[in-house]
Amino acid sequence: MKQVTLSKKDIKDLNSEIKERYGREDFFAKNDFLKLADDTYVIKDGEVVFFYRENVLLPSLKLVLKNNFLKKVIVDMGAVPFAAKGADMMRPGIVGVDTGVEENDIVAIVDEKNLKPIAIGQSLFSKEEIQKMEAGKIVLNLHHVGDEVWDFSVGE
Structure with a gap:
C-alpha cells in the first residue's frame, strides 16, 4: 500500500474541496497529520475520514457517525438491513428527507x-421531487458498514 503524508498545501487544498462540496470551513487544522493511502483514502489517526470515488471526495461513514455534517435521508426500520448491506434506497422505504436536499447531493x-x-449515498432527486414520487430508486448507496472503505486499515 502506497502512503504519502499530506503537506500543509495539500491540507489547504483538501479543506477547499470540503468547503466547496460540503460547506464546512477549515475542516482540518493545517497542523493535522494526514496521509493519503493508495491515492484514495484520507487517513487521520489511523482511520479513513474521507475517500475518493470516481474523483469525488466522500466522507467515511466512521467520520459521519462521529460528526454528521451531511443532509439526511431517513429510512424506515425495514430498509435498514438493506442499506447496511449496500442496497440503493427505494421510495417506499424513505420516510423523510432534510430540507435543502438537491439532486446529486451526498447524504447520510x-x-x-x-x-x-x-x-452514505447520493440523492438522485431533490426533496421536492422525492415527495411527489411513489416508487423508484431515490438514493444510490455509495458506502456502508462492511464495505472496502469501512474495512480499510492502515498497517502499523
Missing part, C-alpha cells in the same frame, strides 16, 4: 428510530 442515510447514519 439514517434510520428513523435513532437517526443514526447507516450509509
Whole structure:
C-alpha cells in the first residue's frame, strides 16, 4: 500500500474541496497529520475520514457517525438491513428527507428510530421531487458498514 503524508498545501487544498462540496470551513487544522493511502483514502489517526470515488471526495461513514455534517435521508426500520448491506434506497422505504436536499447531493442515510447514519449515498432527486414520487430508486448507496472503505486499515 502506497502512503504519502499530506503537506500543509495539500491540507489547504483538501479543506477547499470540503468547503466547496460540503460547506464546512477549515475542516482540518493545517497542523493535522494526514496521509493519503493508495491515492484514495484520507487517513487521520489511523482511520479513513474521507475517500475518493470516481474523483469525488466522500466522507467515511466512521467520520459521519462521529460528526454528521451531511443532509439526511431517513429510512424506515425495514430498509435498514438493506442499506447496511449496500442496497440503493427505494421510495417506499424513505420516510423523510432534510430540507435543502438537491439532486446529486451526498447524504447520510439514517434510520428513523435513532437517526443514526447507516450509509452514505447520493440523492438522485431533490426533496421536492422525492415527495411527489411513489416508487423508484431515490438514493444510490455509495458506502456502508462492511464495505472496502469501512474495512480499510492502515498497517502499523
